[in-house]
Amino acid sequence: MKSCLVVDDSKVIRKVARHILETLNFAVAEAEDGRQALTHCESSMPDVILLDWNMPVMSGMEFLRALRGSAAESQPKVVFCTTENDIGHIRAAIAAGADEYVMKPFDRDTLHSKLQIVGLA
Numbered sequence: 001m002k003s004c005l006v007v008d009d010s011k012v013i014r015k016v017a018r019h020i021l022e023t024l025n026f027a028v029a030e031a032e033d034g035r036q037a038l039t040h041c042e043s044s045m046p047d048v049i050l051l052d053w054n055m056p057v058m059s060g061m062e063f064l065r066a067l068r069g070s071a072a073e074s075q076p077k078v079v080f081c082t083t084e085n086d087i088g089h090i091r092a093a094i095a096a097g098a099d100e101y102v103m104k105p106f107d108r109d110t111l112h113s114k115l116q117i118v119g120l121a
């Protein structure tokens, strides 16, 4: 079973994402911000991370830079999840090491296709 860490400060988004991912046979863990996500990755690196952009404590971008700059042996796929539809944000996320991005609100088909693109579904 593949594992996915859902990182979002919105409980509703985490719940929706968890439900979709479980129907796609992922083992799902959740984090409320980038700091919690880093702690999770230090003890258990997921196969893929669904990452929110705007979060308190540590943003998605700060988390991504820390993750990609770390000496971790294995690096997960990262799908950036954002409401920012401007191309600048997306470029910055890809440059920082994101593999794909998905616009909120997303549905099962959209998320499934993004996971297929990164080779995990």
Ligand SMILES: [Mg+2]
Pocket: 008, 009, 010, 052, 053, 054, 055
């Ligand atoms: Mg947010």
